Amino acid sequence: MTASSNSPAEPRRTPLHEVHERLGANLVDFAGWLMPLRYGSESAEHRAVRETAGLFDLSHMGELLVTGPQAAEFLDRALVGHLSAVTVGRARYTMITAEDGGVLDDLIVYRLAEEEYLVVANAANSDTVFAALTERAAGLDARIADRSAEYALIALQGPKAVEILAPLTDADLSGIKYYAGYRHTVAGLPVLLARTGYTGEDGFEIFINPGTGAAAVWEALTKAGEPHGLLPAGLSARDTLRLEAGMPLYGNELSADVTPYEAGLGRVVKLDKPGDFVGREALAARAESGPTRRLVGLTGRGRRVPRQGYAVMRDDQRVGVVTSGAPSPTLGRPVAVAYVDADTDTTTGSFAVDVRGRAEAVDVVELPFYKRGR
Numbered sequence: 001m002t003a004s005s006n007s008p009a010e011p012r013r014t015p016l017h018e019v020h021e022r023l024g025a026n027l028v029d030f031a032g033w034l035m036p037l038r039y040g041s042e043s044a045e046h047r048a049v050r051e052t053a054g055l056f057d058l059s060h061m062g063e064l065l066v067t068g069p070q071a072a073e074f075l076d077r078a079l080v081g082h083l084s085a086v087t088v089g090r091a092r093y094t095m096i097t098a099e100d101g102g103v104l105d106d107l108i109v110y111r112l113a114e115e116e117y118l119v120v121a122n123a124a125n126s127d128t129v130f131a132a133l134t135e136r137a138a139g140l141d142a143r144i145a146d147r148s149a150e151y152a153l154i155a156l157q158g159p160k161a162v163e164i165l166a167p168l169t170d171a172d173l174s175g176i177k178y179y180a181g182y183r184h185t186v187a188g189l190p191v192l193l194a195r196t197g198y199t200g201e202d203g204f205e206i207f208i209n210p211g212t213g214a215a216a217v218w219e220a221l222t223k224a225g226e227p228h229g230l231l232p233a234g235l236s237a238r239d240t241l242r243l244e245a246g247m248p249l250y251g252n253e254l255s256a257d258v259t260p261y262e263a264g265l266g267r268v269v270k271l272d273k274p275g276d277f278v279g280r281e282a283l284a285a286r287a288e289s290g291p292t293r294r295l296v297g298l299t300g301r302g303r304r305v306p307r308q309g310y311a312v313m314r315d316d317q318r319v320g321v322v323t324s325g326a327p328s329p330t331l332g333r334p335v336a337v338a339y340v341d342a343d344t345d346t347t348t349g350s351f352a353v354d355v356r357g358r359a360e361a362v363d364v365v366e367l368p369f370y371k372r373g374r
Helices: 017-022 042-051 071-078 123-136 161-168 211-228 235-244 280-289
Strands: 026-030 033-038 054-057 062-067 091-097 103-113 116-121 143-146 152-157 181-186 189-194 203-208 293-300 311-314 317-328 333-341 351-355 358-365
Touching (some): 017 211, 033 042, 033 235, 042 054, 054 211, 062 123, 071 123, 091 123, 103 123, 116 123, 152 161, 181 203
Antiparallel strands (some): 054 152, 062 143, 091 103, 152 203, 189 203, 293 333
């Protein structure tokens, strides 16, 4: 019997799927991939990253390779950042927007060589980004190739990351700055070793191509991390870690209905770079007029958690909506991020979140909720 053409596609499996099964991970469908939600206690995984180290499988992310004599010029035209100004070996956080300035995805772009860049997209948006880049490359000597299926991606995050990784790599980790990525070896395998992450902690993201070497790298890092208390960590811990660190999540804080200015990320938009880029006119207008809403942090006074979509109230009047919320293992109370009307005075008044018909008192605070010591 053949499957119906309307049957949902089976989620894809990462090169580390058998490792996750052996570890007893709770696997869920996330952006079309079967991913570990947690391995045991998500709060224990969260605390491991804050106190020692955690190991993440991020192989669901999209890797798009951009090459050619006009690769730099093309990315300047296609993205909001000034990518031609990035030196070889460095990376840049940036965004791809529509003509109206709405965010199609937030990206990290690594410059691997003068005419070679690696664009890393969120899993759910990888096809959208590939299609938009392909369209925007018209007339330029630049080529875009989707290499996502060839890569595995492992993140080692936490204050013990350097100590754990150092014996396994040929790299001098003290020479790799934040938002830098170089070709090195880890566990004897060639990788792109980047000092980037999504947790608010120091750490590394390790791009393994071909992805068949992922299990060997994972096992080597696990063994090296055992004396330090390293734990494998799933999507739940990754979400609470990024939330505490005030990092946006596409589909929550970012969407095609939001410009970088609403999200408090106007700094990534380089209106002064040479030439035009997609969305420039709309973004320049938004920069001039100012956003109509802005992101704020909320900390709960009670135990009930503000969740995405819950209304934010000031003196019993709705002024915004929660985009992300969760219990914070680090702060020991609920935290949330919300969009509020730009003219909302957050220094006075009584704030609350409508949690299923009940007003839960919250305090408005500056983001991020957590910032690691240097």
